[in-house]
Amino acid sequence: MSATFGDFYDAVVEFSRLLRDAKVPVSMTELVDATMAIEAISPLDREQLRVALFATMVKSESHRKVFNTVFDVFFSRRSNFFDADEGRGDGVGDAVDQGGFGDQVDLDGLREMVVEALKGGDVEQLARLVRIAVARYAGIERGRSVSGVYYSYRTLKQLNLDAIYAALRPEDNAQMDVVAKVIANDKVEDLVSRLKDTLEDEIRRILVEDRGATAVVKTIKPTLPQDLDFISASRDEIEKIRHAIGPLASKLRARISGRARRAKRSQLDFRKTYRESLRYGGVPIEMHLRKRRPSKPEIFIIADISGSVASFARFALQLVYALSENFSKVRAFVFIDAIDEVTEFFSQSSTIEEAIRLINTEAKVVHLDGHTDYGHALEQFTARYLDDLTKKSTILILGDARNNYHASKAELMAEMRRRSRGLYFLNPEPANYWNSGDSIVREYQRYADRVVECRNLRQLELFVDSLT
Amino acid sequence: MSISESSYLASIDAVEEGLRGVDYLPSREIATTVFLANRLAKPILVEGPAGTGKTELAKAISRLLSRELVRLQCYEGLDDAKAIYEWNYSKQLLRIQSAKNSDDDSSWNGVRGDIFTAEFLLERPLLHAISGSDPKVLLVDEVDRVEVETEALFLEVLSDFQVTIPEFGTIKAASMPMVILTSNNTRELSEALKRRCIFLYLGYPSREREKDILTMKVPGLTEALAKEISDYVAFLRGIDLKKAPSVSESIDWALTLISLGASTLENEMVRSTLNVLLKYQGDIDKAIAKLA
Incomplete structure (x- = not known):
């Protein structure tokens, strides 16, 4: 019954394919390492297997969530490898009888027992109870290709999450110190997320039993932070994206400052060469070159923050924030149908939330009706800031170029481009929607160095890489 | 081995x-x-x-x-001269000089092969690590x-x-x-x-592990206080701070609390020592706001 190493090899190859489907790059070398790692450990220990595969196949923390999702499904407790360690009943049907209390327990009793198990940290008991809850309340329909989110929701609704929260919270005790209270409340969150994890684990187990691991992975479609769409990303997802922006901003800086060391060609530093030669009796053994002054680039970011690109705007501001920590000279502008400089807001505030709040309340970005007007924004920019542009300035415009049929004033952009070092337009819309409806990408395309589709971090990174 | x-x-x-x-x-x-x-x-x-x-x-x-x-x-x-190896120019030069004085016809051949040997090589960390x-x-x-x-x-x-x-x-x-x-x-x-x-x-440790680290690294720390500290630090890491407290900072904090004679975490003590744990004023303000 137990799996052989040969089975594991095949499994690991299949597993790597699923990871690649989710855009986690797994190279041939890494696959070989993974198989060697399996030989070194006892792969029947699921956590050992998880660490071994993660350490060899995945090289970035941002890939962990996707890795774990695929791993949990693929090597789920119901897959061929781990049925031996089960011994806790064979399926949904008889799980109910396993604990010996099956039918007697009603909903309230079950909830109480769940709370007890959570408080006591009894993992086994919790798993057993969750199994009963899922069997009773999830209403799982076999053969349907779903990701299981709804089953989880249905079960939690029946168990009544609010009641669980209430039961877990410590009684309001006046004598309790505020620190202790804070800690206790924080722990409640921790416990509830443990319950949710156990629940998802159980549902996954049933889904995999029903349809097989590969099929389930394909319905869940795990997505890397790099591939999350800016426009449709939820607030949580935006958070994830944010963590990945930092390294990208420093890369962008390196690209734009044109790498000081790029040219080996440089003038001879005669003084230094001669002085050093004295060490060797006047023989100039080492040649010293004049250090090239690193250029100090300026960045002008102009971001559309209208409703149609709201999530993207949030991302754009985060990028500005990350950049302003990296560049000495970043100037930020936001517009809807009027433009305003917001550089100050970033330097004033210590967190991005505060900056965004200031921008939302203080920045004067509405001129008439609050419908995006690129033309008017460009007009104002030219009138107020054109003289600040120099050959050191790089302009990044972030927006979807949907202009509500206003005049484009593209010729102003031409002037901005002429005065600066480069002008790039980053558009969060898929390229095949460009120029449809009120999108006027075409008009700006003529004057920008490039208009780049920038829907996710991966594309942004490609853009950054392409700058030289 | x-x-x-x-x-x-x-x-x-x-x-x-x-x-x-x-x-x-x-x-x-x-x-x-x-x-x-x-x-x-x-x-x-x-x-x-x-x-x-x-x-x-x-x-x-x-x-x-x-x-x-x-x-x-x-x-x-960082370059290869500092990371891997460097030729010891001065020593090579000395070797050449001394060969010049010896008036030996065959010295050139000797010197040529000679000055590029291990003796004239300065090991830097990477080379040192494998030799x-x-x-x-x-x-x-x-x-x-x-x-x-x-x-x-x-x-x-x-x-x-x-x-x-x-x-x-x-x-x-x-x-x-x-x-x-x-x-x-x-x-x-x-x-x-x-x-x-x-x-x-290596992310932040689990509450359990941090508690164990604290008890190991901070002599005189009670189990109960260690638990409270690790719980509170875990909570701080959950709120959105500019710089979340690291393990070394929570060790420092534990040391501070011990030297102040604390036996349990309480409001005043925490407020007045938060600056050990958090390094930005904005973060400290945020943490204090949560204690309201």
């Missing part, structure tokens, strides 16, 4: 036990990865926020195996600080454990070093480098 050394690396449990013995509390994941690194003879790339014990891990491994720790601190502008008959632990610290191009310097040492010197030939490792690279993830490392390593992410 000596007998005692291989026994420390014989199994995951042995690694875990051993590291504990040298005052480093490994999680199961850390122990497993160290064990695998040794088995697969691959460097470990350790990534994670500052102050979570990345460098400490390398030191602990060197203590565990009683091996010399060779440390290469990376910085922008000598006793194996070492090589720590390449903060590898994300060098430019992408410079990373290439490490590749030969990391994958083949050898160094090629044009005038000299290839020096193969006399002994296999255990290699640990650390990165604060300020930029993506190149694929080539990542492919050669196995990966370990």
